[in-house]
Amino acid sequence: xxxxxxxxxxxxxxxxxxxxxxxxxxxxxxxxxxxxxxxxxxxxxxxxxxxxxxxxxxxxxxxxxxxxxxxxxxxxxxxxxxxxxxxxxxxxxxxxxxxxxxxxxxxxxxxxxxxxxxxxxxxxxxxxxxxxxxxxxxxxxxxxxxxxxxxxxxxxxxxxxxxxxxxxxxxxxxxxxxxxxxxxxxxxxxxxxxxxxxxxxxxxxxxxxxxxxxxxxxxxxxxxxxxxxxxxxxxxxxxxxxxxxxxxxxxxxxxxxxxxxxxxxxxxxxxxxxxxxxxxxxxxxxxxxxxxxxxxxxxxxxxxxxxxxxxxxxxxxxxxxxxxxxxxxxxxxxxxxxxxxxxxxxxxxxxxxxxxxxxxxxxxxxxxxx
Amino acid sequence: xxxxxxxxxxxxxxxxxxxxxxxxxxxxxxxxxxxxxxxxxxxxxxxxxxxxxxxxxxxxxxxxxxxxxxxxxxxxxxxxxxxxxxxxxxxxxxxxxxxxxxxxxxxxxxxxxxxxxxxxxxxxxxxxxxxxxxxxxxxxxxxxxxxxxxxxx
Numbered sequence: 001x002x003x004x005x006x007x008x009x010x011x012x013x014x015x016x017x018x019x020x021x022x023x024x025x026x027x028x029x030x031x032x033x034x035x036x037x038x039x040x041x042x043x044x045x046x047x048x049x050x051x052x053x054x055x056x057x058x059x060x061x062x063x064x065x066x067x068x069x070x071x072x073x074x075x076x077x078x079x080x081x082x083x084x085x086x087x088x089x090x091x092x093x094x095x096x097x098x099x100x101x102x103x104x105x106x107x108x109x110x111x112x113x114x115x116x117x118x119x120x121x122x123x124x125x126x127x128x129x130x131x132x133x134x135x136x137x138x139x140x141x142x143x144x145x146x147x148x149x150x151x152x153x154x155x156x157x158x159x160x161x162x163x164x165x166x167x168x169x170x171x172x173x174x175x176x177x178x179x180x181x182x183x184x185x186x187x188x189x190x191x192x193x194x195x196x197x198x199x200x201x202x203x204x205x206x207x208x209x210x211x212x213x214x215x216x217x218x219x220x221x222x223x224x225x226x227x228x229x230x231x232x233x234x235x236x237x238x239x240x241x242x243x244x245x246x247x248x249x250x251x252x253x254x255x256x257x258x259x260x261x262x263x264x265x266x267x268x269x270x271x272x273x274x275x276x277x278x279x280x281x282x283x284x285x286x287x288x289x290x291x292x293x294x295x296x297x298x299x300x301x302x303x304x305x306x307x308x309x310x311x312x313x314x315x316x317x318x319x320x321x322x323x324x325x326x327x328x329x330x331x332x333x334x335x336x337x338x339x340x341x342x343x344x345x346x347x348x349x350x351x352x353x354x355x356x357x358x359x360x361x362x363x364x365x366x367x368x369x370x
Numbered sequence: 371x372x373x374x375x376x377x378x379x380x381x382x383x384x385x386x387x388x389x390x391x392x393x394x395x396x397x398x399x400x401x402x403x404x405x406x407x408x409x410x411x412x413x414x415x416x417x418x419x420x421x422x423x424x425x426x427x428x429x430x431x432x433x434x435x436x437x438x439x440x441x442x443x444x445x446x447x448x449x450x451x452x453x454x455x456x457x458x459x460x461x462x463x464x465x466x467x468x469x470x471x472x473x474x475x476x477x478x479x480x481x482x483x484x485x486x487x488x489x490x491x492x493x494x495x496x497x498x499x500x501x502x503x504x505x506x507x508x509x510x511x512x513x514x515x516x517x518x519x520x521x522x523x
Contacts (some may be wrong), residue, residue, distance in 0.1 A: 055423065055439035056460065086419040088441055088457070093424040093433040100501060102508050110515055118511040144506035154429045168428030177424065177433050191427060192434035199436050233387070236421055240445070240455055243379055246387035247441055248459035250423065277425040279437055 023068050037061035046251075046280025047071055051321060052078030053181075053200040055250050055279050072202075076322050090177075092235045092244055096254045096277075097154055099230040103281075106155050107224040108258060114152030119229060120281075155226035156256050156273065165258065165271040187313045191297070194316060198292055199278050201319030203285045209309040210291030217307035218295045221260035222274070229253045229281050253282050257290035264302035272301060385476055385490045386469070390458040392493040394465035401468055404488030406481075410446035410471045413453065416463035418442045444470040452477045 024031065038045055038057045041064065048060040052075040060078060067073035103119025106112055118124075159165040169191055171177075178193035185197070198206065213220060231251050235244035255276035263269035274294025276286035295309040308314055318324060389397065401408065420438040427434055443457045444466040454474025456466045472489055475481040 050437070053437035054420075055437060058461075059440070082420065082438060085440070086417075087438075088419040088421050088443065090422045090435070091424050091439075093426045096425075096429050100504065102504065103511075116513040117508050118513065119508055120511075142507045143510040144503070145510040145512070147502070147505045147509045156429060168426065168431030171427075171432035175432065177435055179422070179435050181422075181435075181438075192432060195425075195427065196435045196437075234421070234423060234439070234459065236441075236457060238455075238457065243383050245455070245457045246383060246390050247421065247439075247457055248390040250439060250459070252425075252436075254429065256429065273428055275428050277436055279423075 023066070032065055034058055034061040034065070037064055043281060044069075044071060046282050047203060047285070048074045048078055050279040050282050050285060051075045051200055051202060052082070054078050054082050072321050072325055076325065079322050089236055089238070091247070092237065094232040094234060094250075094252070096228065096232060096252070097152070097157075099152075099228060099232050099252075099254075100249070101152055101228055101230040102251075103229040103283075104152060104226065105224070106226045108226075109155060109158065112155060112158060114150050152228075154228075154256060156258075159225070159258065159271060163270075166267070166273060169273075169275070185316060187316075188299075189312055189316060191293075191300075194296055194312065195275065195277070195289075195293060197316045197319055198276075198289045201289070201292075202321035202324070203282070203288065205319055205321070205324075206288035206292050207284060209295070209315060210288040212307065213291050213295050213309045218298065218303075218310045220272075220294055222291060222294065223258045224287065225256040225258035225273070227253065227255050227283055227286065229283065251280055253278050253280065253286040255283070255286035255290040257287070257294055259294050261301065266300075266302040272297070382473070382476060385486070386456070386473060388490050388494045388497065389456065389465075389469040389472060391497055392465075394460075394462040396493060396496065397465050397468055397489075400489050400492055401472075404484065406472070406475060406484065406488065408468065408471060410448050410454075410467075410474065412444065412467070413447055414443070414445040416442055416444040416466040416470075418461045418463070442466040446470040446474055448474045448478070450478060 038061045041061075044064060045057055045060045048063055048071055049055050049057065051071075052060065052063070054060070056078075059081060060074065063074035063077040063081075064071065066077060101114070101117060101119075103121060104114065104117045106116065110116075156165065156168065160167065171190065171192055175190070175192070178190060178196070180193060180196050185193075189197075212218070214222070229251070231249040233249050234247040236247055237244050253276075257274035257276070259272045259274060261267070261270055261272040272294065274290035274292070274297070276289035276293065278286050278289060292309060292315060295307070296312050296315060298305050298310040303310070305311060418440055419442075421441045422438050423436045424433045425436045426432065439459055440461050441457055441459055442461055442463055442465075443455070444463070445453065445455050446467065447453050448471070452474040454470045454472065454477065456469035456473060458466055458469060472485055476485045476490075
């Protein structure tokens with residue numbers, strides 16, 4: 001028999017004050033300021049914004065400090081905060097072709113209008129730890145070069161001229177973009193809703209799935225048509241103004257993945273595409289998203305669904321790290337009563353098993369008892 | 371007349387865009403320097419809420435929801451009757467209030483020039499300098515391909 005008990009209030013309160021102490025750490029070390037995190041741990045901030053699904057650098061930085069650098073905990077905090085705010089509306093769709101580009105590379109065309117702009121990238125670094133950073137030396141100003149006023153069309157537009165690539169994804173005429181923050185997930189799912197889920201999905205999970213497609217599980221021969229990172233303007237239609245009100249700019253990363261496609265009963269041989277768009281400078285995530293987007297279009301393109309990355313319900317149901325951590329981590333909360341019931345059950349089954357497998361021993365026991 | 375109205379709208383929108391993109395510190399600093407009046411009746415806010423950012427599938431296809439962003443808005447009425455609005459990314463309530471007043475003052479023909487020259491123009495020029503600098507820094511990372519000539523002639 002188990003009797004429910006109460007308790008732990010003092011332990012919980014003390015644990016939280018211990019957490020506050022450990023979070024602050026050695027008091028002789030200066031406390032972190034949010035602007036230091038925003039400026040110097042910018043890509044961690046971007047990950048929290050993208051998976052927390054809230055574009056606000058200071059809030060993401062606060063969440064990172066509060067979570068002691070545990071980014072999934074920080075994402076959880078940001079998601080919780082979001083639910084406290086009213087909703088003003090849906091922005092007009094951003095136009096990545098007019099982006100103030102900070103990085104733009106294509107693996108499919110060497111010479112393309114606007115050129116290859118490496119920007120602030122880790123690519124081509126030697127991945128050697130830099131002791132000078134530990135010493136905190138001064139950093140030189142970056143070089144500047146005269147800019148050309150050349151338009152930078154998306155690579156997909158260049159390929160489209162030859163008619164060898166499918167167009168940008170069009171939903172049916174009367175389709176209203178779905179919103180997973182308003183309606184529960186339902187399968188099968190339209191591509192726009194999938195993209196929303198992928199954009200806030202866990203980078204590690206999507207990266208592993210994207211990797212699996214490259215290793216042969218739902219192989220689809222991807223090329224990076226283009227990655228571009230930069231700021232785009234945001235506008236909102238509001239009833240009180242006769243024009244869309246400009247809100248400011250947000251930094252996003254866009255990845256256009258181009259995939260070989262031999263054609264099927266449903267589509268001619270051509271290049272198909274996967275699309276990635278995420279908040280902040282989050283190139284790995286945008287690439288993983290684009291790989292997953294393409295893999296998840298298997299049914300639409302008449303491909304056999306044979307691998308995990310093509311299984312919409314599997315991918316989308318498990319891509320959200322706040323849901324995932326909630327369900328995994330709840331296991332550590334008290335399950336005393338559940339476990340007591342299981343314990344009784346296993347004891348009984350164990351005794352029955354013993355009686356069945358070792359009848360003599362059981363008999364002996366009974367005789368001895370008698 | 372219609373042409374004038376369209377031009378006014380475009381200019382008002384451009385002024386709002388400049389205010390939305392500028393930092394609250396810059397807006398406050400310039401506001402104090404211009405001596406623009408900051409008395410106004412608050413009709414709404416300043417209040418912070420969410421706007422869902424939309425992208426397009428493949429860059430130019432159908433819209434989809436990417437995620438939310440914080441936006442702060444304010445609506446004010448001047449003693450002279452003009453109503454001004456502000457919507458700007460972030461949670462800066464002081465900036466939203468001042469930007470809404472700036473929008474209201476801008477609609478007053480007697481005040482427009484003062485708002486444009488004292489506030490909008492310097493903000494716009496600071497933004498343009500920052501953008502140009504970013505463009506030039508990015509341009510320095512542009513790859514110049516050259517062909518390796520192999521063998522003789």
